[in-house]
Amino acid sequence: MTEGAPALFVALEQSGFAASIRQSTWLYPAANIGHIVSLTFFAGAIAVMDVRLLGGLAATAPARLLARARSFALAALAGMAMTGAVLFSAEASHLAVNRAFQLKAVLVAAGLANIAIYEFWARRAVERLQPGAPMPPGAKIAGACSLGIWVAVAACGRSIAYF
Amino acid sequence: MRRPVLFVSAFALLTSAAVAHHGWGSYDANNPITVAGAIATSKFENPHATITVQASDKIWTVTLAPTSRMNSRGATEKVVAVGQNVSAYGYPSTVQKDEMRAERITVDGKTYEMR
Numbered sequence: 001m002t003e004g005a006p007a008l009f010v011a012l013e014q015s016g017f018a019a020s021i022r023q024s025t026w027l028y029p030a031a032n033i034g035h036i037v038s039l040t041f042f043a044g045a046i047a048v049m050d051v052r053l054l055g056g057l058a059a060t061a062p063a064r065l066l067a068r069a070r071s072f073a074l075a076a077l078a079g080m081a082m083t084g085a086v087l088f089s090a091e092a093s094h095l096a097v098n099r100a101f102q103l104k105a106v107l108v109a110a111g112l113a114n115i116a117i118y119e120f121w122a123r124r125a126v127e128r129l130q131p132g133a134p135m136p137p138g139a140k141i142a143g144a145c146s147l148g149i150w151v152a153v154a155a156c157g158r159s160i161a162y163f
Numbered sequence: 164m165r166r167p168v169l170f171v172s173a174f175a176l177l178t179s180a181a182v183a184h185h186g187w188g189s190y191d192a193n194n195p196i197t198v199a200g201a202i203a204t205s206k207f208e209n210p211h212a213t214i215t216v217q218a219s220d221k222i223w224t225v226t227l228a229p230t231s232r233m234n235s236r237g238a239t240e241k242v243v244a245v246g247q248n249v250s251a252y253g254y255p256s257t258v259q260k261d262e263m264r265a266e267r268i269t270v271d272g273k274t275y276e277m278r
Binding site for chain 1: 189206207208209210229230231234
C-alpha cells in the first residue's frame with residue numbers, strides 16, 4: 001500500500017475484490033494480456049477512423065467505413081475499461097499517486113471529450129460526404145487530436161511501471 | 164495515399180514500443196546489496212510477491228517476482244513464508260526507502276532466480 005494515497009483508493013485496494021485479484025495466479029496476468037490485446041484492436045480501429053477524418057482512404061464512403069471501425073473501437077474500449085478496472089483495483093493506492101497514471105487518466109478524459117465534440121459538431125456533416133470529397137476542417141482537427149491523444153495514452157500506460 | 168500509410172506506421176511503432184517489458188530504472192543496479200535475515204511478513208501476490216526481511220540493521224522490503232514465475236522456479240509460498248531465513252541479492256530502490264528488488268534469493272541453501 002502507498003502511504004498518503006486518498007482513502008477511496010486505499011479502501012479499493014484493501015477490498016476483498018482487489019485481494020482476490022492479487023491472490024489469483026492467473027487473473028492479474030490475464031487482465032494484463034486482455035488490456036494489451038484490447039489496446040491493439042482499439043489502436044487499429046482508431047487509426048482507420050482518424051486517417052479517414054484526415055482525408056486518407058479517400059476512395060471509401062466515410063459513413064460506412066467509420067461505422068464499421070466504430071463498432072470495433074467501442075468493443076475494444078469496453079475491453080480496456082474492464083481489464084483496466086481489474087489492474088487498477090489490485091494496485092489502486094499506488095496508481096492513484098503515480099504521475100504517469102494521473103497523466104493517462106487526464107488524457108483518456110481528453111480523448112473521450114474529443115469523441116464527444118466530434119459526435120456533436122462534425123459527425124453529421126462527415127457522414128453525408130461522398131467518397132473523395134474533401135473533409136471539413138473540424139473533422140481533420142478531431143482526427144489529428146484523436147491520433148495524438150490515444151498514442152500518448154498508450155505511452156503513459158506503459159510508463160506507469162517506471163514511476 | 165502516402166500520408167495515411169505514414170500515420171498508421173507511426174502509430175504502430177509508438178504502440179509497439181509501449182508494450183516493451185518493464186525496466187529496472189528505479190533500482191540502483193550499480194550498487195547491488197545482499198539482505199539476509201528472517202522473513203517478517205510475506206505477501207504471495209500479484210503483480211509481484213513481496214516480503215519484509217528483518218536484517219541486522221533494519222527491516223527491508225524485498226520485491227520478488229510474479230507468483231506464477233515464483234512457482235515455476237520452485238520459490239513457492241512455503242519457501243518464502245514468515246520465519247524462513249532468506250538471503251536476497253538485488254538492487255536498492257532509488258525511490259522508496261529500505262526497498263530492494265531481488266535478482267535472486269537463497270533459502271535453505273537453495274537459490275532461486277527471480278528474473
